[in-house]
Amino acid sequence: MDVTLDQVRCFVAVAEELHFGRAAERLKMTQPPLSRQIQKLERMVGAQLLDRDNRRVVLTAAGAAFLEDCYRLVTTLDEAVAHARRVEGGWAGTLHLGFTAVSAIGVLGPLLGLLGRELPSVEVILHERVTGGQVDGIRRGEIDLGLARPPFDTSVLSSRVVAREPLRAVVARDHPLASSRGPLGPEDFDGVPVIGYHPTTARYFHEMTVRFLVNGHSRIEQHVQQVLTAVILVAAGQGVAFVPASAAALGVEGVVFKPLTDLGGGHPDSEPARPVELHAIWSRGALTPMLRQVLHLVQRSAQEVDDALGE
């Protein structure tokens, strides 16, 4: 046979009361079965835990040591149950969060702050990957939630817009366009060398660049994979590039960010003024309670960032 938690609870009661009658009362039972449980426990443990004659009950050294461990035992159990409930409710656990190196600027920071405040028992593990890598990670179960750019395979992924921001042109500080007034249109870049993006690994910005320049006569000369690379090449005098407004936060020296005329013809529900979208993505059907919790916070975080920008 084996030691039972009931026996442990009985022992704790008796050890604290040092009196079988009162202990039985506390356990809402009668004294005889309590005596038997203690006897059985002592037999299982293989040590005399209580020294008792007909007059008094005292803990043996072994009993005192065992009592300490019993406290730890019941505490551990209570915590285990509470923890399981919290995890089930999404209030605790581990969140594997994917994000893109530059694109999440201005979103990831506030989100992590909010997570730390609102879900302190959730451990966040960050995975910096490009959009494609995040999609693979989600499919393999390595990532629970990603922050990435469309488009996604909506048959296996669910998504939600987290942030929209304007598209900007980056030009070197000594470039003629740097001193222009007002928003720039596609025609302003006629004949200007443009740093473009890789059509597959940076598909989103590639298409956005192409869409902006449609019907124009500029020359797309490079195919970088990251926004940061594009900005650095601009600073090096290699041409101009189109980047999300938040790229200004990268702090690259020697470049200026210029507004653009609104981009038409994007997704039907996109805002022309802020066409660059960041989405939260997760495995369709794997909307765990924790993901639900986190998505609420993602929305709140995006809202707060929006409000701050609106001021």
Add this chain to the structure above:
Amino acid sequence: MDVTLDQVRCFVAVAEELHFGRAAERLKMTQPPLSRQIQKLERMVGAQLLDRDNRRVVLTAAGAAFLEDCYRLVTTLDEAVAHARRVEGGWAGTLHLGFTAVSAIGVLGPLLGLLGRELPSVEVILHERVTGGQVDGIRRGEIDLGLARPPFDTSVLSSRVVAREPLRAVVARDHPLASSRGPLGPEDFDGVPVIGYHPTTARYFHEMTVRFLVNGHSRIEQHVQQVLTAVILVAAGQGVAFVPASAAALGVEGVVFKPLTDLGGGHPDSEPARPVELHAIWSRGALTPMLRQVLHLVQRSAQEVDDALGE
């Protein structure tokens, strides 16, 4: 109702096998009651721990978290049982060890070393007290084992000789007796001022001094309580004193230790050559398993010290 350890064990088995049939086999039971136990556990915990359809079983996030805690739980229980057994056998626990400041020199060190090696799970708490204080401590349960000088109240205390050593005379380096040859007898101290001990608080050395000097004509001029004090007074030129041979280890400068002629008429079973006895004492009837273990080591330790001295 309440969570049972059996349910926990069932859950661990299923969570590890991810298969009710195999888990049941491992638990030496059939599958239906196992299913019921898991259901009941989930009801008790208040969270779904296993996601199962008719084809496969997977842990939920809550289940994975709970599993970790379950491991801790059973480990804690096993350790608690093992610990209780060790304590009962005297292999672990806490030992309150009393000793006298100077008298235990040469005994306490080796004993503590041996305890640390042989009973590493026994925590030793030292209590430096004079013999009387140790006796009180034992009576109050504050001390388990004392290292003290006779006589004791043998109706409540058991004792065992731990060490015997010669009595020596301490004299200042520039004292006439310092350069004498051979053992000194009582007559050598005729007319010499002798530092004596307090008749009640240092009864043992008081009586030993008086017994040695019986029929002599020396003057006992002080009544110190500790051996160390006596040696220091000797160094200060206040006279000579009688101390255990191990007092040489105190390292007081400016004194020399001189052998004495054998002391007759001590206890019937005492050795005249080594009349100063150190006893281990404990509460009669409170010979716990741990005390038994420790007493063995005390004997071994004394034996080793004796052997070392004999070389």
Add this chain to the structure above:
DNA sequence: TTGCTTGATACCGTCGCAGCATGGACGTCA
């Protein structure tokens, strides 16, 4: 379709546990 696997359910027998009554040892009080 049949057959196999696997978890859930129904039903039943048995074992264990709790409760009741009592015993036995010890202290207390008149």
Add this chain to the structure above:
DNA sequence: TGACGTCCATGCTGCGACGGTATCAAGCAA
């Protein structure tokens, strides 16, 4: 000193919980 009270242990009994057998239902394979 004997009657009484206290307190833990033990014997006995009834019930409830648990495990086993049989079966079902769902999904996959050939």
